[in-house]
Amino acid sequence: MNRSRASAISNCEKEFTLEAIQERKRLDGRSVYDYRQVFIKPSPVTHGNVLVTIGETRVQACVGCEVVVPRPQRPTDGLLYFNVLPSPMAAPNYDIGKSSLTMRVERLLDRCFKESRSLDTESLCIIAGQKVWSIRVDIHILNDSGNITDCCVMASFCALKHCRRPYVTVSGEHATIHPVSEREPVPLNIHHTPICITFGFLSEGNYLLVDPSIEEEKVLTGHLYIVMNIHREICTMQLEGVALQHEEVVKCTKIAMTKVNELNKSINKYMGIRTNAKNMDEDGQSILTNVLKETTLQIDNIQTAANVQEDRKNGKDIIQEVQEDVYEIMYPMEEEPPVTEEEEPPKTKPRDKDTDEEEEVTVTLTKDDITGLTSIETGLTSNTGEQTSVNRNSNKETSGTRGRKRRKRK
Numbered sequence: 061m062n063r064s065r066a067s068a069i070s071n072c073e074k075e076f077t078l079e080a081i082q083e084r085k086r087l088d089g090r091s092v093y094d095y096r097q098v099f100i101k102p103s104p105v106t107h108g109n110v111l112v113t114i115g116e117t118r119v120q121a122c123v124g125c126e127v128v129v130p131r132p133q134r135p136t137d138g139l140l141y142f143n144v145l146p147s148p149m150a151a152p153n154y155d156i157g158k159s160s161l162t163m164r165v166e167r168l169l170d171r172c173f174k175e176s177r178s179l180d181t182e183s184l185c186i187i188a189g190q191k192v193w194s195i196r197v198d199i200h201i202l203n204d205s206g207n208i209t210d211c212c213v214m215a216s217f218c219a220l221k222h223c224r225r226p227y228v229t230v231s232g233e234h235a236t237i238h239p240v241s242e243r244e245p246v247p248l249n250i251h252h253t254p255i256c257i258t259f260g261f262l263s264e265g266n267y268l269l270v271d272p273s274i275e276e277e278k279v280l281t282g283h284l285y286i287v288m289n290i291h292r293e294i295c296t297m298q299l300e301g302v303a304l305q306h307e308e309v310v311k312c313t314k315i316a317m318t319k320v321n322e323l324n325k326s327i328n329k330y331m332g333i334r335t336n337a338k339n340m341d342e343d344g345q346s347i348l349t350n351v352l353k354e355t356t357l358q359i360d361n362i363q364t365a366a367n368v369q370e371d372r373k374n375g376k377d378i379i380q381e382v383q384e385d386v387y388e389i390m391y392p393m394e395e396e397p398p399v400t401e402e403e404e405p406p407k408t409k410p411r412d413k414d415t416d417e418e419e420e421v422t423v424t425l426t427k428d429d430i431t432g433l434t435s436i437e438t439g440l441t442s443n444t445g446e447q448t449s450v451n452r453n454s455n456k457e458t459s460g461t462r463g464r465k466r467r468k469r470k
Contacts, residue, residue, distance in 0.1 A: 069278045077279050081267050087275055088115075095271045095319055096207075100218055100330035107245065108223035112215040115273070116205035119212055121219035122198045125226075127237070130185070130192040138184020139194040142169040144201070144212065151204040151274075165199075165212050168298060172213055172254040172287050176295035179220060180249040186228055186235050193225060195248070206273035209285060213256040214327070221331060223248055252289040255323050257316040259284040261302045268308075270315065284309075286316045290324050 077087065084092055096115035103109035108123030130137060144162040146154050173179050184193035197216050201208060224245035229236045260272035261282040269276060282302025287295040294313070304312075 073275070074279050077275055078262065081262065081269065081276070081279075086269075086273075088273060092268060093270050093315060095322065096273075098214070098323060098326045100214075100327060102218065102222045102331060108219050110215055110218040110222050112211055112218060114207060114211045114214075114271070116203060117208060117211045118202040119208070119215040120200045120202055121212075121215035122200070123219045123223040124196045124198070125223070126194050126196075127186065127191050127235075128194040130189065134181075135189035136185045136192075137181040138192040140174060140179060140181060141194070141196045142166050142173075142199065142216065143196065144169075144199045146201045146204075149203075150201045154201075154204070161208070165209055168209065168256070168285065168287070168296065169197075169199075169213065169216055171296040172256070173216070173220075176252075176254060176287075176289075176293075178217075178250060178252055178254050178289075178295070180251060183249040186230060187233060190233070191235055195220070195223075195225075204274065206275075206277050207258050207271050210256045210258050210271065213254065213287065214323070217250075217253060217255075218327065218331060220248055221250060252291060252293070253324060253327065254287050254289055254295045255320045255327075256285055256287045257319045259286070259312050259315075261304075265302045265304055265308060268312070270319065284312055286312060288313075288316050288320050290320060292317055292320075 080087060081092075086092070086094075088096075090096070099113040101111045101113075103111075106122075109120070111118065111120045113119075128139060130139070142165075144165045146159065146162060148154050148156055174181075179195070184195065186192055197219060199212050199215060201212070224247055226240065227238045227243035227246055229238065258271060260269040260276060260280040261267065261284070262269075262280050265282065269280070272280060280301075283298075283300045284302075284304065285296075285298040285300075287297070289295060
């Protein structure tokens with residue numbers, strides 16, 4: 061049982077509740093997989109003070125922080141504590157002080173936020189080994205109308221999300237904590253959102269319920285608590301009073317995925333409207349303005365690029381025309397006179413195959429011929445006319461002694 065002492069229930073009420081569940085009907089008109097309406101109200105004055113309501117179950121969570129000395133085993137990690145305080149007016153069967161209910165809920169909260177690293181405790185360190193932040197979450201159960209575990213987990217998360225710690229300036233080994241009037245407080249670093257879904261079983265697990273009410277919890281034989289985040293990661297799981305098969309656990313996990321998405325939307329809705337509605341509007345307007353500016357700049361850049369490309373093309377055409385004009389000026393082309401019929405160029409005969417070959421003519425003179433010519437030139441002095449003729453002939457003949465004479469026939 062979830063209570064500190066067993067609550068009384070008559071046999072007629074028990075039989076009526078069991079018959080309704082077997083017919084897949086519930087006393088409040090819901091189906092077996094329906095969740096009650098969730099309402100979240102953050103405090104507009106104090107950070108870290110949130111009231112959460114699931115149906116008629118009401119829980120208020122308050123967050124406090126102070127600077128303490130860290131543990132020797134973890135000198136760079138901050139501290140996180142959960143303290144569940146049941147009110148005697150929450151239910152007629154509640155006792156004052158600690159009970160099995162409060163201890164079970166506290167252990168579940170430790171696994172949800174510490175072991176799953178939902179809250180970054182390393183970000184709570186001020187000076188390693190000397191000063192860290194200690195976060196304490198006080199959970200007050202105001203009214204227990206069933207499914208108190210889910211309400212406590214949701215209230216704790218919303219309170220941590222709504223909490224703001226003072227701004228700290230560190231200079232060497234000295235830390236200065238600024239009041240709220242001087243510096244804006246800093247939110248806690250939360251990685252993911254753990255959400256608990258409670259399943260109730262009866263008749264040794266043959267019948268299943270989601271979000272049981274106070275009347276249904278009196279007849280249930282077992283519970284399954286699945287804590288999951290929006291990324292479909294199971295943070296922790298706890299089974300009490302019943303043994304389940306693998307297929308039943310998988311079925312409950314799939315149902316929990318759907319319920320986690322629905323509850324996460326409700327948390328974002330209430331937390332966003334109550335705390336950051338004005339900031340969200342301002343951020344939305346600024347984002348829209350930035351998008352419009354970026355779009356305008358992109359259009360201008362596209363038009364500028366198109367104009368530059370067109371100017372480059374026109375410039376290339378102009379340069380090519382100027383180059384052609386300069387070339388014509390530097391290297392003018394001579395105009396050939398027109399050819400008339402009367403002054404047609406003479407037709408050349410086709411050359412033979414051997415026209416391009418060179419003919420070699422060789423004139424050879426013997427030694428006796430050269431000696432005779434020399435004696436004739438030196439001995440004949442009486443007849444001038446003959447000497448002159450001989451000299452001319454000798455010159456013609458000596459010219460032939462130059463060797464080879466090359467000529468080319470056209």
